[in-house]
Ligand SMILES: Nc1ncnc2c1ncn2[C@@H]1O[C@H](COP(=O)(O)OP(=O)(O)OP(=O)(O)O)[C@@H](O)[C@H]1O
């Protein structure tokens with residue numbers, strides 16, 4: 001059984017539909033990249049997959065016994081207030097909250113996992129710093145470490161590299177690739193089509209046409225050709 | 238008479254001891270909740286709820302209810318829950334929602350009073366919602382017992398749910414997406430806050446409550462950068478300020494509520510200065 005099956009999903013806000021007819025299946029270990037123009041509904045799709053929004057129609061089925069507390073999420077923008085006092089360690093540790101259930105405190109295993117993921121993201125030295133005083137790239141790593149604390153199966157990333165410099169961007173992609181190789185299923189939204197084609201196993205294109213298939217199928221498809229041509233045109237201009 | 242003689246003389250009176258106990262406990266509870274409330278942009282919820290209480294009171298008066306707490310308490314608690322429950326995803330955000338509900342309740346209450354009431358002491362009622370219907374110096378032993386029980390419950394709930402409160406306040410969407418029952422915890426925070434504010438509003442008045450919610454949290458945020466440090470220090474600051482405020486007011490004969498607020502304000506200024514220099518040194 002597939003990890004995630006989406007059938008004829010329609011997305012929208014209130015009564016206004018922004019995308020419909022989205023269907024795809026995802027198996028454990030896949031790396032899905034969601035591409036599409038600004039405002040095409042990528043973030044909305046991700047929120048719907050996470051049950052933060054109700055779908056307008058269609059269904060989302062989870063398989064392989066995937067539970068809510070086995071999903072990690074990196075939001076596109078975490079609107080954290082300027083004055084929110086929170087240290088890096090507190091934030092990363094809060095990724096373990098879903099697994100706690102009614103247990104009031106974090107146990108030793110949670111704390112160990114928190115330290116491991118901070119190590120993995122190279123932010124151990126920042127552990128006691130205030131989140132708001134970090135740079136954008138450092139903040140992104142903190143939130144990714146938090147997402148990793150929350151999951152061992154499925155990781156959803158909404159534009160994980162936006163605002164990062166080219167060097168850190170490449171590091172980030174390589175990091176996500178290694179996580180995927182370790183067996184984590186990844187769903188990533190990205191505007192970076194070349195990276196998507198380099199790393200992903202599957203591509204979901206949202207827009208006037210909906211496309212889902214493997215990377216090779218996408219390159220050969222009409223939607224893919226059109227989108228790639230647009231992107232190239234944009235780069236030359 | 239030295240200061241200490243004067244103090245021990247006053248402390249012989251039960252009402253002075255009651256005021257000290259109740260004042261310190263209310264300061265403790267409100268500062269615990271204050272950090273979350275300030276971060277959720279609900280600093281003025283105490284003020285807003287007092288206006289709701291006034292609106293409910295006017296309806297009780299019109300209905301000729303003798304025991305108006307029966308209507309005031311539920312109405313205020315329900316509005317607090319409605320305000321706080323929806324969390325980060327509310328259509329109308331914290332400050333605007335509080336302002337809206339408080340203005341509406343005030344206007345409505347005044348209107349109802351004017352239309353239907355014949356003998357109401359209008360300005361007296363408005364005043365008592367602002368400064369407390371019983372003054373902190375006239376508390377009975379029952380009031381003090383209520384305070385003690387309430388504080389114990391609040392402290393226990395806060396400690397048990399501390400990590401969940403942090404997760405839900407910091408990033409509600411993430412908490413929800415990864416399997417935390419955010420709605421449930423928002424409701425819990427809202428209910429506890431509502432009960433604390435409504436009960437202590439009755440004892441010390443909403444002006445003091447607003448100050449007790451806002452000042453310790455803001456002072457602590459000037460000094461510390463982690464949630465735990467801010468929470469702990471805001472409790473310490475609040476308790477110390479309330480204690481010394483009450484002592485000063487007893488010794489100098491100043492009004493209790495205003496004295497506590499003044500002490501809190503001075504401490505806030507000191508913390509801001511200290512925070513400025515600490516921040517300067519780090520960089
Ligand atoms: N809270 C909201 N209420 C109503 N409409 C919304 C809301 N959030 C987004 N939309 C609309 O839904 C559409 C899709 O938004 P979404 O954020 O999913 O786009 P996106 O594909 O993630 O774009 P981007 O590449 O800029 O991140 C947009 O047209 C937007 O205006």
Ligand SMILES: [Mg+2]
Nearest residue numbers: 042043044076
């Ligand atoms: Mg988006």
